[in-house]
Amino acid sequence: MQFAGSHILSVSQFERPDVQRIFAVADRMQPYAHRQRVTKVLDGAILGSMFFEPSTRTRVSFGSAFNLLGGEVRETTGIENSAIAKGESLYDTARVLSGYSDVIAMRHPAAGSVAEFAAASRVPVINGGDGANEHPSQALLDLYTIKSELAGRGRGIDRLRIAMVGDLRHGRTVHSLCKLMCLFDDIQVVLVSPQELRMPGEIVEQLRQSGHKVLESDVLEASIAHVDIVYSTRIQEERFSSQQEADLYRGRFRLNQSIYTEHCEPNTVIMHPLPRDSRDTARELDDDLNDNPNLAIFRQTDNGVLVRMALFALVLDVVDLVDSCARDVNWYTAGRF
Amino acid sequence: MQFAGSHILSVSQFERPDVQRIFAVADRMQPYAHRQRVTKVLDGAILGSMFFEPSTRTRVSFGSAFNLLGGEVRETTGIENSAIAKGESLYDTARVLSGYSDVIAMRHPAAGSVAEFAAASRVPVINGGDGANEHPSQALLDLYTIKSELAGRGRGIDRLRIAMVGDLRHGRTVHSLCKLMCLFDDIQVVLVSPQELRMPGEIVEQLRQSGHKVLESDVLEASIAHVDIVYSTRIQEERFSSQQEADLYRGRFRLNQSIYTEHCEPNTVIMHPLPRDSRDTARELDDDLNDNPNLAIFRQTDNGVLVRMALFALVLDVVDLVDSCARDVNWYTAGRF
Amino acid sequence: MQFAGSHILSVSQFERPDVQRIFAVADRMQPYAHRQRVTKVLDGAILGSMFFEPSTRTRVSFGSAFNLLGGEVRETTGIENSAIAKGESLYDTARVLSGYSDVIAMRHPAAGSVAEFAAASRVPVINGGDGANEHPSQALLDLYTIKSELAGRGRGIDRLRIAMVGDLRHGRTVHSLCKLMCLFDDIQVVLVSPQELRMPGEIVEQLRQSGHKVLESDVLEASIAHVDIVYSTRIQEERFSSQQEADLYRGRFRLNQSIYTEHCEPNTVIMHPLPRDSRDTARELDDDLNDNPNLAIFRQTDNGVLVRMALFALVLDVVDLVDSCARDVNWYTAGRF
Incomplete structure (x- = not known):
């Protein structure tokens, strides 16, 4: 598949080379996630983190992954009930919110809702779980x-x-x-x-x-x-x-x-x-x-950060720039990994 | 009006040249909001985002606008009930919270409360809606x-x-x-x-x-x-x-x-x-x-980001520095605007 | 005590020279907290802000202190009830969440819980209040x-x-x-x-x-x-x-x-x-x-930012790098302090 600009909605969208590509990029994220190096490749970029269902670890994992690439995170947690209670369609919500960020990570309790949102979004959407459906x-x-x-x-x-x-x-x-x-x-x-x-x-x-x-x-x-x-x-x-x-x-x-x-x-x-x-x-x-x-x-949850960094780097098409925007970490990190 | 250091509380505070000045600055924000350029003019500055009434789009719009200028956002959502329940005055709340940021965007359910808060704040306050009163x-x-x-x-x-x-x-x-x-x-x-x-x-x-x-x-x-x-x-x-x-x-x-x-x-x-x-x-x-x-x-909600960037740049007096702290965007942005 | 990599859990862990060391570092943070200078010494570092009990001022004070050192903040507020309701131990919670940040500031309603969490954390933990117990x-x-x-x-x-x-x-x-x-x-x-x-x-x-x-x-x-x-x-x-x-x-x-x-x-x-x-x-x-x-x-609450900056700089061992990563503030700050 073509990653740049794509939504990540379901494991069904991947062929074997796609999975291998993601894993190869995740491998390259290790020095950053393991705090030996800092990269600023996404300095100035904004992740819209939209968790319309409570989540601590998936939400923080996505947010940290984006920070580790140098980007900022704008977060919404809890039910987005105000506008929906006023009759707003998911189409409108997506058109509006996708104007505030460069990529969106989204969890929603209703199966299929993330794909519906993505269809109207102007920026790539990564599914962080839509009910019993998918969590790629x-x-x-x-x-x-x-x-x-x-x-x-x-x-x-x-x-x-x-x-x-x-x-x-x-x-x-x-x-x-x-x-x-x-x-x-x-x-x-x-x-x-x-x-x-x-x-x-x-x-x-x-x-x-x-x-x-x-x-x-x-x-x-x-x-x-x-x-x-x-x-x-x-x-x-x-x-x-x-x-x-x-x-x-x-x-x-x-x-x-x-x-x-x-x-x-x-x-x-x-x-x-x-x-x-x-x-x-x-x-x-x-x-x-x-x-x-x-x-x-x-190590599994730690790897979640690597994989999410890889997904962000791929859909925003900056894989080959990560290392050129990097420097060594200068704070205490002993014993962490 | 003199924008540097001022609060933005009501449309009544503007004369025609003030509105034109805001719009002229908003125009200059387009390359940044439309992701052609990144500016770091407010790198190191902190927005205190105080939404004492639920809001997704206005809150995220203010936060993204500040991020797009290079600044950080510290957010409080929901009713600030703990201290108020303990009898704290809005004066005290403002004195304390204004020590934590360089500018504040605030929404509050009570008409007039944002102006009362601003009177005690040590940093500029932008009214993000105070009940049925104002939302400039x-x-x-x-x-x-x-x-x-x-x-x-x-x-x-x-x-x-x-x-x-x-x-x-x-x-x-x-x-x-x-x-x-x-x-x-x-x-x-x-x-x-x-x-x-x-x-x-x-x-x-x-x-x-x-x-x-x-x-x-x-x-x-x-x-x-x-x-x-x-x-x-x-x-x-x-x-x-x-x-x-x-x-x-x-x-x-x-x-x-x-x-x-x-x-x-x-x-x-x-x-x-x-x-x-x-x-x-x-x-x-x-x-x-x-x-x-x-x-x-x-386009209206997208313009909200431009206008809020302009307000931040004006009250923090960095309009003429925005372009000198800028570089091109290096990630995928096709099809967004 | 040895600050680098240490948890800050209780006032009982300090000797007099430790307190004096913290105060000396807090003094050096004044130009940054008082917005004369910006430092990026922790640019790329992540604070995990885990407030499992509501708090506005302590939470924002910790977050702003970390931003003032150039770092990012990933925040969790409210009861972390989902995983705990599913039977997760505090040990597991700590192992997982400490993989997402470089240092953690934590408040929890149960006395002793922050120390228990810290024992399993892979990164330094600063106690932001554990019930009636400690708030160092x-x-x-x-x-x-x-x-x-x-x-x-x-x-x-x-x-x-x-x-x-x-x-x-x-x-x-x-x-x-x-x-x-x-x-x-x-x-x-x-x-x-x-x-x-x-x-x-x-x-x-x-x-x-x-x-x-x-x-x-x-x-x-x-x-x-x-x-x-x-x-x-x-x-x-x-x-x-x-x-x-x-x-x-x-x-x-x-x-x-x-x-x-x-x-x-x-x-x-x-x-x-x-x-x-x-x-x-x-x-x-x-x-x-x-x-x-x-x-x-x-001035007391303002000093909270200085002290928290000092604690972060000490446990992450960057005290002597703060000034070398600094520049002057370029936005409006008149009348703030």
Whole structure:
């Protein structure tokens, strides 16, 4: 695809070379995100951060990514209810707000609304989550993390072996990640969930049609024995009709250090889209894994900054200018990464 | 007036040369707002954005305008209730908060409160709306839009012919615009509203005392036949005692493309302070006008950025430094304006 | 202490030379805070401003201080409820959010939570108030104000004579200030409060063990007759079980210009942590003091910016670079300080 001036709305818009291009640019962002270098390539540019649904980490991650490229952020949080209550169309909202910035990152509770907004926007729009629909930068950062974690081991996304564990029915992130994996070759996917929370059939079908091998299971231990990645997810209790119903599943698949040691291959990477549920009744990833160097969950969120920097640099077409607007960091940064 | 260090509180504080000065500076802001050039003239300066009443577009417009001059924005949104609930006076609030920035843009629900705040502030304050009272930057951007739209046609603000349509009783923007028009010559104003929502008598009187010709009507079609500008407004339903009462008037004056084609002179400019009410029961400006090149409503909001940049540059006295701190934009901006 | 990379969590972590170091750095920040000079020493750095409890002045003061050093601010306000409601631990929250910035300023309603967060953070954390527990930058700015106000009179913190007046039981600021004063010599403290709102015994004990002289009183006039500083505080009505109970004490000790003239030594300095309660039923510091040049309450909040700039410069280890990244201010700043 042509990135300059494009909207980033869905993982479906990417071909394999597009994903590889994003990852190559994300790699080049490391000195800036890891605070060795400062770039001012977007000095003077403005990000419109429009989070019409509450979010802390995705919102701050987008904002920091833009700051790290030298740009400014103008933020709107909470429901944009005043104008909408007065009968304003999403078309009008988009025409107006897109006059105030150079690029927009947007979250909205209604599926499809970000694409509708983007159609009327005069500047590129990056989807930061539209309800149960899409959250493409999350899927990209997950896959980028897989690539990065396996890079030093002579393994990659092609021929990946991954177990996805937990609430595979409601988890937007695992759905999108599966779609992205369809662009790659010979992946083995073990789907571990309660019967009632299985991965939707059409996604399993898509994986198989892409030539991937898919196993489904409701037993954790055997499923994580021969994989490169264990991708754990939270039971999304807010999606159930009652807390009682959710509690039937919370705590069903718990990974802790002793299970890891007993069942996993050495250096199996542990991922999770976060937040993980650390209450005693859930603990899908136990705190005793916190010192395990293969727990990649915080490197995952760090990678979100890299991927979002890459998306901004690509849609604003400044990739090749980043390094020429740079200098060394002059403040204390020890021990951060 | 002397702009450097002054507060901008009301349209009443301007003489004609002041308005012309603001517009001349706004013109010079175009390369920056339209993303051809970046200026850092206010690099290091801080705008205190104090919106004690919710607002998205005015707040973001002020913030983006300040960013476009190179400055930073520190924002407060929502009711500043904590200190006030503890008995703090507006004087104290102003003394404290004005120590944190170089200029303040403020909205407050109580009429007169921004002026009271400004009296105690140690830095210039720009009124972003104080209840039903004043919103001077909106009136300036409306008049600036009129000037800009007519500039290429050998017509100007003097000898302007304008129809104002809709809820002329409650609309703060039409009131302020009328006051500003009193600084100019030989204007013909057609006021189109339901009987119950007529323009307040004292404003009509002011227009007439300035030598303008004022007609009042409750019929749309004939009223827009010989004007340069149709300025449509929304029925401000939140100002009525009941939705039923507001609904008596919503949808009464609808302009759409076929009425426009049949009744208006070629190239009659359509304006609206936004948001427009696009629900079927209202539609004061139909969506089928969206492709009409004379629909200026989004150029109007874009002009808001220019006018606010001009106000900041004037009160901080940097107008003549803007261009000397500038360079070309280096990111993708195609198709934006 | 070693400032570079350290958290600032409590006044208890400071020795006397640490306080003096902070004040010396704060002094050097004056040309920047008072808008004579602009420094870009932290150009490219990001402050994560995490106010999980509402705050306007402390939040904006931290943000402006960081902007004045050239850095960017990414802000989160309100309860961070989404992830916590989903069972995320403070450890996880800290690991994630500390990946998005270079330093964090944090307020949280729960005592001890900021320290818990800091333990997991990968970047320095500055406590902006954790419930009734600590608010170290407030105590520092109070003591810095005392030093600054007395500097021209040949008096200093050693041998200071201070009266603290009002709700000494609930006031977090007077508690912390007393702890800081224990690092200095020969201070005379007069504690003026209703019997029921006396300074906690352990703090009085700490002052005495440090060699300070402490008097307790419930009469205002005689207590302020021979002091350098009158530090007035508000009756913290929100801490009482009923408004009626609070109203027993509100308005008990009122300082106004005539009492000041009659009882105080010339040039006695008046301080207050703000907000002051200006309602007729309270008025602990009357409005008629507003023109008294010894009313230091707004210089106090201004000094908060200096102290916070100093803390940022110290923990990020850029103190000696501030002046080399500087230039003169080029916008209008007359009459501000």
